[in-house]
Amino acid sequence: MAGFDILVLNGPNLGYIGKRQPEIYGSQGMDQVPALVRELMGEKAGDVRLSFFQTNSEGGLIDRLEQAWNHGVHGIVFNAGAYTHTSLALADCLAWITIPCVEVHLSNIWARTDEPLRQRSYIGSRCVGVVAGFGLLSYALAVQSLWRLLSDKQTI
Secondary structure (H helix, E strand, O other), X not given: OOOEXXXXXXXXXXXXXXXXXXXXXXXXXXXXXXXXXXHHHHHHHHHEEEEEEEOOOHHHHHHHHHHHHHOOOXXXXXXXXXXXXXXXXXXXXXHHHOOOEEEEEOOOHHHOXXXXXXXXXXXXXXXXXXXXXXXXXXXXXXXXXXXXXXXXXXXX
16 A cells, blocks of 8 residues: 545634634644655655545534545544534544544633533544544544554555
């Protein structure tokens, strides 16, 4: 196999990463993720093909997850935004498509004690792992983790 296709999927309000509430979410935009992946993974970054998709629509996220399944995507890095805390539909979709998925958050959702609802994740139980609290670096750490998981499965 010549590398892995990884979908970076973002939910509502995440089209403005780097501009929206930088005191919480940081000031770097999604365009910085490939460089962070290269910095973190070095030469192994060449084994990863990233594609990006963002929508504010829950149905659009489900449609894109189903497309990922239909097109043989190897792994998903998923920040569902507020749908993380509310969407059984996304959790159900992740359960049946069985593509390894890492849940990602820019902020540490468990440290947001002023908003207890944001400490719960419906999609987390359908993911192989969670990376939260490292800003945009969370995405690169998730990509690296998926690459490792997929590489290990390939050699078994």
